Amino acid sequence: MAAKRGFRKRQRRLIMLGLVLPALFAAVGLTLYGLRSSTVYFYAPSDLPNAQELAERTIRLGGMVVKDSVVQGEGTLVSFLVTDFEETVLVTFDGLLPGLFADEEGVVAQGKLLADGTFKAERVLAKHDEKYMPPEVAESLKGDYGEYQRQRKED
Amino acid sequence: MESTLLGQDFTREIAICWGVSALILGGLMLHAWQALREAKQGRD
Amino acid sequence: MEFISKLANPERFMRVSQWLLPIFAVLAFICLIGGGIWALGFSPADFRQGDTVKIMYVHVPAAWMSMATYAIMGVASFVGFVWRHTLADIAARQAAPMGFAFTLLALMTGSVWGQLTWGVWWDWDARMTSMLVLLFIYAGYMVIWQVIENETQAARLAAILCMVGVINLPIIKFSVDFWESLHQEASIIRADGPSMPASMYLPLLAMALGYTFLFSTYLLMRMRTVILMKRRGSKTKGRAPSIAKTVAGETV
Numbered sequence: 428m429a430a431k432r433g434f435r436k437r438q439r440r441l442i443m444l445g446l447v448l449p450a451l452f453a454a455v456g457l458t459l460y461g462l463r464s465s466t467v468y469f470y471a472p473s474d475l476p477n478a479q480e481l482a483e484r485t486i487r488l489g490g491m492v493v494k495d496s497v498v499q500g501e502g503t504l505v506s507f508l509v510t511d512f513e514e515t516v517l518v519t520f521d522g523l524l525p526g527l528f529a530d531e532e533g534v535v536a537q538g539k540l541l542a543d544g545t546f547k548a549e550r551v552l553a554k555h556d557e558k559y560m561p562p563e564v565a566e567s568l569k570g571d572y573g574e575y576q577r578q579r580k581e582d
Numbered sequence: 583m584e585s586t587l588l589g590q591d592f593t594r595e596i597a598i599c600w601g602v603s604a605l606i607l608g609g610l611m612l613h614a615w616q617a618l619r620e621a622k623q624g625r626d
Numbered sequence: 627m628e629f630i631s632k633l634a635n636p637e638r639f640m641r642v643s644q645w646l647l648p649i650f651a652v653l654a655f656i657c658l659i660g661g662g663i664w665a666l667g668f669s670p671a672d673f674r675q676g677d678t679v680k681i682m683y684v685h686v687p688a689a690w691m692s693m694a695t696y697a698i699m700g701v702a703s704f705v706g707f708v709w710r711h712t713l714a715d716i717a718a719r720q721a722a723p724m725g726f727a728f729t730l731l732a733l734m735t736g737s738v739w740g741q742l743t744w745g746v747w748w749d750w751d752a753r754m755t756s757m758l759v760l761l762f763i764y765a766g767y768m769v770i771w772q773v774i775e776n777e778t779q780a781a782r783l784a785a786i787l788c789m790v791g792v793i794n795l796p797i798i799k800f801s802v803d804f805w806e807s808l809h810q811e812a813s814i815i816r817a818d819g820p821s822m823p824a825s826m827y828l829p830l831l832a833m834a835l836g837y838t839f840l841f842s843t844y845l846l847m848r849m850r851t852v853i854l855m856k857r858r859g860s861k862t863k864g865r866a867p868s869i870a871k872t873v874a875g876e877t878v
Contacts, residue, residue, distance in 0.1 A: 440708050448789060455793050459804075468751050468806045489806060525745025526587050527674060535808055552744045557810040559679065559822040561670030562588055587676035587742065595742060596680045599735040600666070603684040606727050607840060614847040621854035 469535050472514040478542045488516060488546050489535045489554070497530065509534060509546070520548040527553035634711040636853050643846045650846065654839035661832030669829045681739045683830055686814075687837040689732035692760060693795055695725035695841060699767075700792040703785035713849075715781040718788060719771055720848035724841050726764040733757055744808060752801035753809035756794060763791040 469489035470476070493508035493515060500506065506519045518536050528534060533554030538547050665683035672679040699718045706714035736754070737747045748754065767784055774780035802811045813827075814820045820827050 437708060437710075444704070444708065444789070451790060452793050459797070468808070471806075523745075525743070526590075527743045528745070550746070552746055552749065552808060554808060555675065555743050555810050557813040557816075557821050559672050559675075559813060559826055561823060561825060562673040563670070564823065565673030586674050587678055588671060588673065590676055592677045592680075592742065595738050596666075596677065599681045599684050599738055600662075602734060603688065603731050606731060610724060610727055611840065611844060611847075614844050614851070618847045618851045618854075621851045621858070624854075624858055 471511040472516045473511050478540045481540050487535055487537045492530050492534050494530045517545045518548050520551050524551055525553040634713045643850055647846045650839050650843040654836055654843050657832050657836030661829050661836050664829040669826055678739055678742045681735055683833050685735040687834040688728045691837045691841055692728035692732050695721050699788050703788040707785040716849055716852050721845050722768050724844050729761045749808050751808040752805040753807050756798045756801050760794055
């Protein structure tokens with residue numbers, strides 16, 4: 428008798444979890460999916476809204492630094508081009524660039540889009556990719572470094 | 583444009599990361615081991 | 627199910643864990659010492675990150691284990707909630723401090739690495755934010771056990787929180803693919819194989835195994851301690867129930 432009641436209670440708990448947990452997970456999943464477009468961590472140059480829309484809001488711009496586009500100005504003033512291979516944005520920054528900042532590497536700049544279409548960064552972050560290798564291997568690839576970079580972009 | 587941290591000295595940062603990891607995990611293990619020993623002794 | 631019921635018998639658990647515990651402890655020791663020497667002494671520097679890549683060998687295992695520990699707690703909470711197995715409740719509760727520590731270490735070591743490579747200690751990208759949420763879930767889980775005095779009630783409530791929090795695990799894992807993020811994508815667990823040479827991922831796997839065995843050792847030690855304390859509590863119960871209750875309440 429007691430065993431039978433225990434069995435029924437356990438079944439009820441299982442059914443309850445079976446209904447509540449998937450519903451909850453689905454709700455969270457759908458919410459996150461819905462939020463995806465409004466919670467952008469950074470904009471690519473071609474997704475960038477125009478300056479009026481942003482109205483002085485601080486945003487992040489992400490992309491790749493264009494080769495040979497880095498220009499050192501007076502003091503720590505620096506400017507460079509950020510591209511997503513569709514559009515390109517000129518970024519100006521007054522400060523120290525991070526250790527891994529480089530041409531043809533990922534970068535995330537935080538700041539404001541000005542009316543003239545340039546981006547004034549308050550903070551510049553270097554993005555690191557998921558590829559790791561020892562320097563000797565990188566050295567041996569150096570002749571094919573362009574090839575390696577192209578491959579990386581395709582990935 | 584330089585894009586490598588190769589050749590720079592990060593001994594301090596690496597030591598902090600490994601040291602803190604060892605300290606926290608080691609501390610937890612030691613605490614668990616002591617508690618188990620006390621529980622064993624207390625049984626007699 | 628048969629397997630779970632068998633392990634759920636505390637007597638059998640004590641017998642099995644008694645010889646499993648030293649094996650896990652020795653394996654953890656070997657993997658961590660070996661992996662540590664391998665990673666710090668012999669693994670190469672990265673062509674861009676330089677020596678900062680050595681932080682990865684403590685960061686990645688901590689991050690993996692923070693999620694693995696939570697997954698184990700989720701399963702234990704489910705078993706404890708549905709079948710009312712006390713042993714499962716004990717396992718879930720005792721795993722939490724280690725999970726909290728793993729999460730904290732992953733955040734801390736990641737922060738040092740981020741400062742050196744990205745140029746910032748912290749940024750609110752999806753991976754970092756979801757890991758911070760995991761830390762808070764661990765904290766909330768432990769607080770529930772501390773605050774609710776009735777152990778049965780605490781077990782139910784903690785189990786519910788833990789099961790609901792499982793939703794955070796896929797969010798953490800896929801945060802770097804689903805959203806644009808500062809944190810890079812997975813290097814080891816990926817469809818086209820590791821994007822890392824063997825000279826780096828082998829010491830990393832040794833460290834990860836070491837962390838896994840360390841956690842197993844910790845969990846078995848804690849569970850054995852709790853069961854021993856409970857036994858002592860029930861032994862004295864006949865004579866002085868109030869004292870037995872305080873002892874169990876304090877240490878369990």
